[in-house]
Amino acid sequence: MTTPLPPTHRALRQDVYAEPPTVQTVATPQPTPGSAVLKVLQAGILNYTKDVYNGVRKHPYPVPLTLGQSAVARVVALGEDATTLKIGNLCLLDITIRGRDDIDRSAGATFLSAIVQGFTPASARLMADAWRDGTYAEYVRWPLENCYVLDEDRLFNKLGYQMGDLMYMTKLMVPYGGLGSLCMDLKPGETVVVYPATGGFGSAAVHLCLDLGAGRVICMGRNVEALEGLKSAATPEKRPRIETVPLSGRWEEDLKVLKSLGGNIDVFFDISPPTAGKEVLKAGMVALRHGGRMCIMGGGDQDIPLPNGVFMHKDLTLKGKWMYEPMDVKRLISLVEAGIVKLHRQGEAVTPYGASVVAKFSLEDWQKAFNEGERVGSAGIVVFEP
Ligand SMILES: NC(=O)c1ccc[n+]([C@@H]2O[C@H](COP(=O)([O-])OP(=O)(O)OC[C@H]3O[C@@H](n4cnc5c(N)ncnc54)[C@H](OP(=O)(O)O)[C@@H]3O)[C@@H](O)[C@H]2O)c1
Structure with a gap:
């Protein structure tokens, strides 16, 4: 059964480019054809997230904007054309958003959600008009094809991972794009x-x-x-x-x-x-x-x-290689679910360098969160739990 979405939710938003963001109460996104609405459980903060949003990195993006990064989230509502996603699915949200009518990528209609609007007029338009808002919010509307379902039973019960362990997959995805079978x-x-x-x-x-x-x-x-x-x-x-x-x-x-x-x-x-x-x-x-x-x-x-x-x-x-292909994400998730590529497992004595979540923040603590992301650098993962 679908639980009705609350009329409003909290989101970390920036109204003016490079100015400090604020937590705002805004209308909860509704599902439209081609999209899912998800409850965000954890969203990553990079070591340079602060420098993206204070303008130091000079990333072009439209404002006003809900900020964001890769995330783990649960599906709460679906567009009518969803065929495999189900309400309740736990998903990895991929920030690489591509123009659906740019199959051969000739228009370069690809951008990174809430981080950079890409490098062509088509990508800038796609971000500004269709998929502007990122994951630093309680709820997010996301393209169906960018929601990758995770096998919770396998990951949590059989492999012994906990929610925070899953975020390492978002770090592994980038090098897998270059090292995996497609590259x-x-x-x-x-x-x-x-x-x-x-x-x-x-x-x-x-x-x-x-x-x-x-x-x-x-x-x-x-x-x-x-x-x-x-x-x-x-x-x-x-x-x-x-x-x-x-x-x-x-x-x-x-x-x-x-x-x-x-x-x-x-x-x-x-x-x-x-x-x-x-x-x-x-x-x-x-x-x-x-x-x-x-x-x-x-x-x-x-x-x-x-x-x-x-x-x-x-x-x-x-x-x-810029980022990865959709099939790379599927394959990486399969490798993790098969236990071949290992994530950090809480409580283990030896863990891969930088693989564990070392700090969690609420949206209100965004300043501390961005500073901690910068301080921790590559040695760990810092997240929002909106
Ligand atoms: N193609 C893609 O899709 C894609 C996606 C994401 C990122 N990237 C690229 O990957 C880069 C690294 O990202 P990251 O998040 O891993 O960054 P990071 O965590 O900040 O790591 C930077 C790395 O570069 C080294 N480094 C910094 N300055 C250097 C210098 N002057 N000479 C030699 N080594 C230096 C650092 O070594 P020390 O320990 O010595 O400081 C560290 O190993 C990004 O800047 C971006 O350009 C590409």
């Missing part, structure tokens, strides 16, 4: 370099590679202490498959170290921020084996220096 297709036994390995998505990539069966995971980073932390956060049986490489930022030196490790490198995975040196990618490309693959998920507008001759003679593959 790099990382295979068991392969050697992969993760650059840099110490950030939120980098450390998730390391954990993912290990669970997907990579033979060796070479972790590059400039922070030696963080690299060691990453290694000690892996379970004892996985630890020997992790190697760490302190970063010099000069490609010849980084190449020398990569070569000194010996063996073939099958995949180089880049998830560097715009501020990080891109010279490392040259070292990575030269270090790859014949037929090796490189995935660029790192951000930035600068040119990347790549060695033409090496690229051609070694039959290398270079792919870029």
